[in-house]
Amino acid sequence: MFQENRTSVTMFFFLGFSHYPKGEIIIFVLCLLMYLTTLLGNMILISITILDSHLHTPMYFFLSNLSCLDIWYTSSVFPPMLINFVSGENTISFLGCAAQMYFSLAMGSTECVLLSMMAYDRYVAICNPLRYPTIINKRVCVQIAAGSWVTGCFTALVETVFVLQLSLCGRSVINHFACEILAVLKLVCVDTSKTQLIILVFTILLVPMPMLLICISYAFILSNILRISSVDGRSKGFSTCSAHLIVVILFYCSALFMYMKPKSKDTKTSDEIIGLSYRAVTPMLNPIIHILRNKDVKEAVHKILSRHLILWGKDILWYSKMNLQNLVK
Incomplete structure (x- = not known):
């Protein structure tokens, strides 16, 4: 069936922002600036954590992984979209669409898992500081990071294969600016209930479940910080977690609204705004938040x-x- 789709649909066409002809130049400049800012900010953050020996700790190891994810995540979507803006073609090949869908899903899913593991790292650091070096050691850090990447890449592979093996019946116009899985699924002309169930299961496992773990971790963290008698101690505890918490709120709010909103709320404008927020604004703000909110x-x-x-x-x-x-x- 995958081979059948390749032969029947060799090229996809994006509607993108074509219904805003007067605003396309502004959108292009905005997207270009956001993409360049994302690359620069995350590269600076990765470079700093490598060059400064004081930042060779588990927290900044995970932060470097997060920056790598954001670079790959935005690079899977924005360069093709910007090229389409310049060329005016708004097209992508079938294999290009499959690759874009896979990398976008893989990086997004990996980030969901990694953010929850970073919350656990902060929980151990604040609630069990004496045992922290033994619990979160170098080997555990590598295992957590590797587990996050493997989980994200595997779930993305399953979702991508299940969607692209469905018959598209020659439909090739994607009502989006990228090969987003829900937008491609709307082109399918056969029953999609099984695929939608798989996507829903993975979405629940990768969004609400990690978010629940984050909420539990921060409940213990908050309880522990409030028991600290000194004002300086409480301030230090809050500053240690504030950057990560802001990033979590930005990422999960857009992810939840994107993948778990009712179908009756689907509109072209809302999907594009949420898509830009999910794919550009959050990865762009991540390094800025950590640089501004983190003293180290x-x-x-x-x-x-x-x-x-x-x-x-x-x-x-x-x-x-x-x-x-x-x-x-």
Whole structure:
């Protein structure tokens, strides 16, 4: 059936933002700026965690994985979409659509699991600080990260295969700006109840279940922080978790609304706005939130920038001195 779809539908056409002809240039510039900001912010965050030895801890190891996910996640959608904006074709091949759907689902699903594991990491760090080095050691960190990636990639593979093996009956116009699984599913001309059930099961396992684990973790964290007598101690506890909590709220609110809203609420405009928020705004804000809300990251940025500015200053002075000597000669 997958091969049948490849032969009957070789190219998909996106409606995208074509019903906003006057706003397409603004949307293009906005999407380009968001994508570049996402790349720059997450690359800076990854570089900082690698270059600063003080950030070689489980929390920043998971944060680096989150930044990698965000880069892959946005890169699976935005470069093809921006190229389509420039070319005006708004097309994608069948295999390209399959790859885009898979990587988008895989990165999004992995992020769901990873965010819940990061909440568990914060729970152990605040509620069991003395046992933290033994519970969250290097081997456990690698296992948690690997487990998150494997879970996300496997569930995405199952969902992608189940959707693309369904008959499309030659339908090739996707009412979206990307090969989003629910938008592609609307093209199917046969019974989709089994596939929808599989998607619903995976959605429940990957969105509400991790969110429940996060809520339980933060309930214990909040209870523990409120028992701290000193104001400085409570402030430090809240600042340790605030960045992660803001990211979780942004990510899960858009994910829940995207995949678990009633069908009666489906509208073209709402899907596009939620899609942009889910695929662009959240990954763009993740590194900004962590840099602004995390004292250790801010100090690392300041230290690295100061070090490079000093080196650049020395280089400029050296070149100036050499030029002066050459002029005197």
